Amino acid sequence: MQLTRRHTLAPDVLAALLCAAPGDAPDVTTRLRDPLFARLAASLGPSAPERLDAYSLDHEGARRFSSPFAWSARASRRAIGTAAARHAAATATSPLDAAREEVERLCDRALRGLARRGALSTWLAGAPREVRATCAVEAASWATRLLHLVEPLGAHPLAVGVPDAYVSVPATRISLVGRRDVAGTGPRPGLLRVRDGAPPGSAADGLCVDGLVAALATGSAPARAIGAWPDAGIVLIVELDGEALCHAARCLVGAASASGPRARSDVVTLAA
């Protein structure tokens, strides 16, 4: 697995990395999908989480929340902030104004009866004005941080605020989730995802997982997965070759088996 660690990257360099396409995409769909799904289904125990993602690797497959999920400014900032970043990038609006508009749009959606119970829109519409304002500022801080990393309208066009990749594992209740905040353009674009704090020990594994899930969702592996930790000023770049994708599959099975019966560590065999 080829891993590069950088302290900072200029936005144009990052954009070039997201848009460059080295080599052919590994044939993930036919060679990795079925053995991975079979092993995941066999590895899951009764306490298995309903989603597996890079976060699961940091927490050995533990459930994400110790208490029932509740919306908060922190929980909502990426959802609102990503939309705000997309809007700000497209219209040259400031991220704060874009975040305010997004909060208003979500509230309006709920008031018109278009949001389901428990959705972010519903929570925002019922929250006091001060809470909505706090959510807008948190989201704007998130969006600003994202837009300081990349130049969406630079020489290399980027898609900001792309949806996460989701893949359902057949015969289970489990979803694989690949997080991504920015995608490059071109025949084999890379993906960028942003996280808080400093990279954990499993950061490179998590990037491989994000790349693998994106590959499973689209049928084509991204050229590379780039993780940015703006709070730490660190960027990790993983080239998503066959070895990296196989490694991701092993990590996912390991995280799944950590919550249930143990599986063999060499569960997925695929030549790089």
Next chain:
Amino acid sequence: MTTAVLAPTDDLVAALRGTAALRPDVDRGLAGGLRAWLEDGLFERLGDVGPAPVVVTSRSVADLPTSERSSARLRGALVASLLRLHVAGCPLEDPYAAAVAATCASGRDGDLAVALAELDADEAARLAAEVAAHHAVLSERLGSLPARWSPRCGARLAIPLAGGAVVLRGTVDLALGAPGGSRACVCLLDVTTSRHVDGTATALSYLALLETLRAGEPPLRVASLSTATGEARVCDVTPVLLAGAVEAVLGSLAGTRCS
């Protein structure tokens, strides 16, 4: 280190942002040199890395007193929420109620939300009066913050060094300006509900160092606003200031050794 102490009548935001034409060019080589200096110094002081990271904070570097009083922590969290609401331009009729609502919905510091709920009427009234006074100072000193300055709140910086054996942590209450230009324009503001003390300037230089290591370029200025007194201190970020911060970090680790 030159620290300007602003009187309560001076315009803090104007002092922080300064005149655009007079801002210095960005020295992009500085961050790498500071990081190397820190890494070398840490290796000399800490030797082999241990399993548990040594966490360095503003308080440990600047030798600032740590308040154990829950009321002080509550006050600080509520004023931090008021800062967010001020940045959002949210008009407040009852600062305390607004700050409590925002803090409880923040998704951070769940223990503080519990502590707020457990306050009796007298404690809540006392805290409300304090928070209202701090809010008045905050509003007066900061004025209106245009959205085009890219305000962002509550960034929790965490810079790992020595292979993760040491983590420099700090919170930037408010950052203004975008990095990446040819001239420095990022300004950092630390809001404290305590009075300024001797170590405040060192704490500010430490925050400037964290931002330099994080962004790869030094910020323009760093400031501290005491909502207890209305006093503000503003420092221009220079190589000398950052060098002082490196020495302060290394000095704070003297005698520390990873096990």
